[in-house]
Amino acid sequence: xxxxxxxxxxxxxxxxxxxxxxxxxxxxxxxxxxxxxxxxxxxxxxxxxxxxxxxxxxxxxxxxxxxxxxxxxxxxxxxxxxxxxxxxxxxxxxxxxxxxxxxxxxxxxxxxxxxxxxxxxxxxxxxxxxxxxxxxxxxxxxxxxxxxxxxxxxxxxxxxxxxxxxxxxxxxxxxxxxxxxxxxxxxxxxxxxxxxxxxxxxxxxxxxxxxxxxxxxxxxxxxxxxxxxxxxxxxxxxxxxxxxxxxxxxxxxxxxxxxxxxxxxxxxxxxxxxxxxxxxxxxxxxxxxxxxxxxxxxxxxxxxxxxxxxxxxxxxxxxxxxxxxxxxxxxxxxxxxxxxxxxxxxxxxxxxxxxxxxxxxxxxxxxxxxxxxxxxxxxxxxxxxxxxxxxxxxxxxxxxxxxxxxxxxxxxxxxxxxxxxxxxxxxxxxxxxxxxxxxxxxxxxxxxxxxxxxxxxxxxxxx
Ligand code: ADP
Ligand code: MG
Numbered sequence: 001x002x003x004x005x006x007x008x009x010x011x012x013x014x015x016x017x018x019x020x021x022x023x024x025x026x027x028x029x030x031x032x033x034x035x036x037x038x039x040x041x042x043x044x045x046x047x048x049x050x051x052x053x054x055x056x057x058x059x060x061x062x063x064x065x066x067x068x069x070x071x072x073x074x075x076x077x078x079x080x081x082x083x084x085x086x087x088x089x090x091x092x093x094x095x096x097x098x099x100x101x102x103x104x105x106x107x108x109x110x111x112x113x114x115x116x117x118x119x120x121x122x123x124x125x126x127x128x129x130x131x132x133x134x135x136x137x138x139x140x141x142x143x144x145x146x147x148x149x150x151x152x153x154x155x156x157x158x159x160x161x162x163x164x165x166x167x168x169x170x171x172x173x174x175x176x177x178x179x180x181x182x183x184x185x186x187x188x189x190x191x192x193x194x195x196x197x198x199x200x201x202x203x204x205x206x207x208x209x210x211x212x213x214x215x216x217x218x219x220x221x222x223x224x225x226x227x228x229x230x231x232x233x234x235x236x237x238x239x240x241x242x243x244x245x246x247x248x249x250x251x252x253x254x255x256x257x258x259x260x261x262x263x264x265x266x267x268x269x270x271x272x273x274x275x276x277x278x279x280x281x282x283x284x285x286x287x288x289x290x291x292x293x294x295x296x297x298x299x300x301x302x303x304x305x306x307x308x309x310x311x312x313x314x315x316x317x318x319x320x321x322x323x324x325x326x327x328x329x330x331x332x333x334x335x336x337x338x339x340x341x342x343x344x345x346x347x348x349x350x351x352x353x354x355x356x357x358x359x360x361x362x363x364x365x366x367x368x369x370x371x372x373x374x375x376x377x378x379x380x381x382x383x384x385x386x387x388x389x390x391x392x393x394x395x396x397x398x399x400x401x402x403x404x405x406x407x408x409x410x411x412x413x414x415x416x417x418x419x420x421x422x423x424x425x426x427x428x429x430x431x432x433x434x435x436x437x438x439x440x441x442x443x444x445x446x447x448x449x450x451x452x453x454x455x456x457x458x459x460x461x462x463x
Contacts, residue, residue, distance in 0.1 A: 003076070014051050019055060021040035031071065119188045123246070156183060224248055228263075
């Protein structure tokens with residue numbers, strides 16, 4: 001997919017306000033009703049509709065009128081929200097070319113003002129399995145937060161948290177720079193995925209290093225679960241870096257042994273085929289570990305002294321909670337596990353930074369306006385599939401909301417706060433199924449006086 005960041009420069013504050021309003025609406029709606037977007041964004045004089053048209057033109061939104069008139073974010077729309085936040089935070093100032101297409105991600109070069117080049121991974125959970133997500137809709141109906149937005153955000157947060165924790169424990173991983181929504185920024189690895197490497201000076205040493213990493217991970221209580229030639233980078237000095245962590249599990253997982261053996265098997269297979277290694281000579285001394293091996297030289301999972309929960313503190317420090325872990329695990333395990341083949345098909349040779357090919361993003365850094373206009377009212381009559389469902393989805397959504405708010409960039413905090421308020425009020429009203437109160441004036445006109453309504457009115461007039 002083309003990421004034309006040029007468009008970003010021409011988007012106004014109103015454009016981002018409406019885009020953010022759609023994002024918020026998507027916590028409860030697969031397709032966000034147009035009038036709900038209007039209520040949340042609360043632009044003056046029906047301005048929302050003009051903005052929606054503009055966002056649609058740039059393919060940041062998708063229009064759907066099959067059940068009711070509504071919109072959802074496209075990947076591009078979500079990308080723009082994350083990229084804008086990163087630029088506002090000063091993480092990078094330009095987006096360059098695409099350097100990788102994973103099964104469920106796109107990776108781009110990004111650059112700081114001083115020319116430092118980094119890698120930006122945009123998670124696309126559900127891209128290959130979007131249909132699977134849709135077909136599970138019955139199951140998901142009561143968990144409306146399980147959409148690709150939520151899942152991609154969780155994948156990014158998990159990747160960021162694991163990368164940071166692993167780095168702190170001396171594992172060779174990229175440096176985790178920042179994370180927002182479905183986007184992770186990390187250091188750029190100056191190397192190639194092992195799958196592209198046809199020859200090595202010291203294949204035995206590389207092989208032993210890699211096996212040693214799998215064992216050491218297990219000693220730290222973790223299994224990579226996708227440890228193969230696509231997720232191991234190697235540089236000209238044959239130094240190994242591991243990448244791609246959203247699917248990692250704990251050694252206490254019920255299938256831990258199977259995942260561990262599968263990672264080991266991938267490496268044995270690849271080195272045997274690509275570098276004709278005979279394994280008897282290798283693996284007696286796996287990276288100083290005192291782990292037993294079977295007769296074929298494969299490390300035995302049961303002989304590893306494992307420290308479960310070792311990284312828990314670090315993971316929690318990055319904001320990745322137990323519940324996040326459970327949520328994403330459910331999705332991964334309910335999904336078809338496919339081999340990562342897309343990298344080989346699409347990945348061009350990793351070039352060094354070419355600053356000329358970067359698109360500089362000199363964005364309007366001005367604070368988005370936090371004040372809502374007087375007409376910023378509450379629609380209380382949205383009978384959409386999810387609205388009005390209580391229980392599970394409700395508590396889930398409110399906790400997601402808190403997390404989202406935590407993750408919100410400080411620069412956008414005011415905007416997020418005011419939009420969240422609008423959205424919460426609209427949703428609460430929809431749940432209670434009260435009569436439609438289209439505007440403050442119409443409320444007045446009707447002379448209604450419920451205490452709830454007057455509370456809302458008080459809040460509205462204080463904006
Ligand atoms: P996926 O989860 O979609 O498989 P990966 O994290 O494995 O995504 O990344 C896909 C490809 O992008 C990798 O095979 C690699 O070529 C490239 N890539 C990812 N991260 C980096 C990085 N930090 N530096 C350089 N290249 C990277
Ligand atoms: Mg990968």
